[in-house]
Amino acid sequence: MNTIMLTADRDDRIIAGFAALAIVIHVLEAGFPSPIPGVKPGLANVVTLIVLLRHGLRSALWVALLRVIVGSLLVGSFMTPGFWLSASGAAGSLTVLAAASIWNRALPGWGLSAVGLSVLSALAHMSLQFFTAYTVFVPHSGLLRLLPPLMTAALAFGVATGIAASAVLQRLSEADAAAQTPHSEG
Amino acid sequence: MTRGLLSRGDVLAVTLAAACVGGLYARFWQPAVAADTVEVRVAGTSIGRYPLQINRSLTVEGSRGPLLLTIEDGRVRFSKSPCRNQICVHSGWLSHSGDAAACLPSRVSITLSGHGSEALDAVSF
Numbered sequence: 001m002n003t004i005m006l007t008a009d010r011d012d013r014i015i016a017g018f019a020a021l022a023i024v025i026h027v028l029e030a031g032f033p034s035p036i037p038g039v040k041p042g043l044a045n046v047v048t049l050i051v052l053l054r055h056g057l058r059s060a061l062w063v064a065l066l067r068v069i070v071g072s073l074l075v076g077s078f079m080t081p082g083f084w085l086s087a088s089g090a091a092g093s094l095t096v097l098a099a100a101s102i103w104n105r106a107l108p109g110w111g112l113s114a115v116g117l118s119v120l121s122a123l124a125h126m127s128l129q130f131f132t133a134y135t136v137f138v139p140h141s142g143l144l145r146l147l148p149p150l151m152t153a154a155l156a157f158g159v160a161t162g163i164a165a166s167a168v169l170q171r172l173s174e175a176d177a178a179a180q181t182p183h184s185e186g
Numbered sequence: 187m188t189r190g191l192l193s194r195g196d197v198l199a200v201t202l203a204a205a206c207v208g209g210l211y212a213r214f215w216q217p218a219v220a221a222d223t224v225e226v227r228v229a230g231t232s233i234g235r236y237p238l239q240i241n242r243s244l245t246v247e248g249s250r251g252p253l254l255l256t257i258e259d260g261r262v263r264f265s266k267s268p269c270r271n272q273i274c275v276h277s278g279w280l281s282h283s284g285d286a287a288a289c290l291p292s293r294v295s296i297t298l299s300g301h302g303s304e305a306l307d308a309v310s311f
Contacts, residue, residue: 109194116196119203148210155207159200166191 014051015059019066022047026071039153042122042161044071045093049114049121049165054172057101064094081137085129092128093121114169118162119155126154218282221298224262226255229293238262238281238298248292255296262296264289 008016025044034040044067052060068090072078077086100120104111112120130150134143192200225235226246236244236257243265244255253274254266261281264274269291277287283300 104195107195110198111193112195112199113191113193115192116199119196119200123203123206144214148207148214151207151210155203158203162196163191 011055011059014055015062015066018047018051018055018059019063019070022063022067023071023074026067027074030071030075030077036149036153039150039157041157042125043164045118045121045125046161046165046168048093048097049118049162050168050172052097052101052117053114053165053169057098060097061094064090084136085132088132089125089129093125096120096124114166115159115162118165119158122154122158122161123151126150218284219300220260221281221283221285221300222260223299224255224257224280225297225299227295227297236262246294248289248294250292253289253292253294262298263287264296267292 022044025047029040029043032040047067048060048064051063068083068087069078072080072083072086077083097117097120100112100117130143130147221238223235223237226233226244228246228248233246236242238257238260241258242256244257246253246255248268251268252266253264253268256263256265261279263279264277264287267274267289269289271291274287274289274292274294280287280296280298283298285298286295288295
């Protein structure tokens with residue numbers, strides 16, 4: 001009898017754990033009323049950033065992909081216009097994060113940390129989302145007038161989530177340091 | 187790992203991002219486009235389009251008598267109207283694409299148009 005054994009390795013567990021966290025934030029945020037359509041803090045992106053900076057691009061891509069699909073299934077927006085907007089935004093922000101990872105490897109002296117990555121990915125998210133909205137759903141030139149305030153919101157929320165991610169990363173690296181010296185005196 | 191909150195790269199990225207957002211305001215929030223023609227309608231049907239570059243006065247026969255339109259220096263206004271409220275006259279000079287004024291009792295309206303996108307009246311979702 002042939003048995004296929006699937007064993008979850010360390011990476012799988014990390015991806016699953018962080019994806020679960022991102023999905024919870026995504027669902028909570030979906031229940032939050034937004035003053036302007038299209039404007040959301042994007043707190044789930046904090047998780048993507050943390051995974052990117054601690055576990056690399058591949059894991060971050062998985063976490064973001066799982067978050068968008070499972071999150072939309074739970075919220076009930078899977079395959080709706082909102083889902084496509086969100087998916088195209090995620091594609092834009094992941095492309096930028098991938099480019100930024102290459103940038104960080106090529107130019108370590110000018111490397112981007114959480115805040116820079118967060119701002120760039122927030123702007124990319126909004127741009128792609130807006131591009132999809134404009135070309136597919138509402139091809140009216142009046143929509144372009146909304147672009148500047150939407151991008152301003154993306155910039156502000158990008159900085160805010162970047163600071164949040166940076167704070168969490170700081171705590172995590174402190175925890176790592178503490179775990180490496182478990183028998184410290186005191 | 188006790189680096190500061192912002193690396194050099196972060197400062198560069200945020201500065202560039204802010205500059206791009208500023209550029210978007212400059213690109214998409216320009217003041218209204220200057221109009222180059224005015225369309226005159228009586229009872230809903232167009233009776234003609236007139237260029238705003240040529241100064242002139244037009245007499246339009248409304249349902250309550252003649253109205254006087256003045257075109258001057260790329261602008262247009264109702265100068266005289268037989269109606270009681272004179273709302274059209276008080277609308278004053280119009281010069282932007284998308285601007286409009288009307289004398290409802292006379293059923294005469296003017297609409298300005300120009301190149302580029304017209305200004306928005308409203309945005310709703």
